[in-house]
Amino acid sequence: MPLFTINPDKCNKDGLCAADCPAGCIVFEKGALPVPHEKKQAYCLECGHCVAVCPTDAIELARFPVSAVRQDKALKVSFAQAEQFLTGRRSVRSFKDKPVDREQIASLIKVAEFAPSGHNARPTRWAVAATPEAVATIASATAEWMRGEVEAESPVAAKLHLAGIVRAFDNGQDMICRHAPVLAVAYGPKQGVTPLQDGVIATTYLELAASAAGLGACWCGYVMAAASLESTFDSVLGVPDDCTVYGALMLGHPARRYTAIPPRPEPSVTWL
Template identity: 50%
Template structure:
């Protein structure tokens, strides 16, 4: 096999020169040498590889690895785990924004598995700069909720426009009275943050958070977007420091996570947005 100087490592003994990798590469960084009977990195374009993994995914013999991933092999797709469109439709339609949770902490292993799916979320130019702050205990979540309430009170005192649009005065009053309208007594939070600069940092973070939300649904958990936390952490330095958000990063999405307090047995109707068919 080739050494790791190239971003693309192709095992000539496994390669059958089918050309699928070269055909599917979005940047044209792989060529097929018919005389050698093997695919190979393009001598001038290989450095453009952004490690999307299409070549590994399409290779029928597992001949390709990428140096960015330490030469690890691709994971075979298990056909027995494939889902039908009917199953996906019900799964997506039955997702709820859960705002009532059981008083039950989430296991670290469960949270780690939810975070793991985000590695496969789409990312603009495959930059993959989204990082996470996970508030993993109910006690830490309550600390976050109190700090968000402190930020809200500052805005109320400033007579900031957000006070009216986000109903901050009433939320603070409820929180001081013991009703957590900020984190809804969720046992865990997951905050997606990324550098302010980049190809599509906001979109990448929101897509990654959506992956976590759907994975949580599949795990029998509930999730809900915590907009108050997102607003606060980007404007309240003590909270950003508590959560370990790096300087220059913006939190683009926050999810509450936990076991739903109730079971949802039906799917309410929804109005779909308009569609303009262009043919």
């Protein structure tokens, strides 16, 4: 099967697709239609650069036989808007007692699928506890793992102050998942090109998308710690044996709104 198809009625034969292909999979000769490279086409990343750069929507990837979506120039974000959005982002740990629509969660995860990925491997998968009850089950399992660490007087118990977290949990205060209505867990293969980095970036994309959608989000470090340090904990999250957790995000409608941007120290930069 060819890598792509070209609509000869749309192609203006400018060679942009070949020039922009990061793997050199496309051959272009002036005056002719682009064609797959005889040998290099095997290295196609399916990244879509050829589709994105084509000004006439003339190219279509074989794996994704759908038309490209043109970017809306009216939605272009200015640097000032991006700066305020990014600097104004807050980790939200207090949520309203209000469910989050499952379709909205799915749409946010769909956006996260566009996160950068090494070799465009996109190995990140998601396990989503989409109800407060499901999140509470995970929080309880995490608390039991913590309890075992505290009883064993392990170094991690002291480092992460687990005794206090367990006491609070026993008293009805969930400092693990913060009574969030949704917990999205990013996982991927233990081996691969860059599965850890891909999972972290995808989770970050999800956090930013959630913020733009008016939801609050916060990384759930205790669940990630349990998944990392307890070999049987992945089963609680529905993560396959050959995979591991790379990110976990609490999601919900924020109980409070943040209207100011707190200061940060000047960045440390070494100019080379």
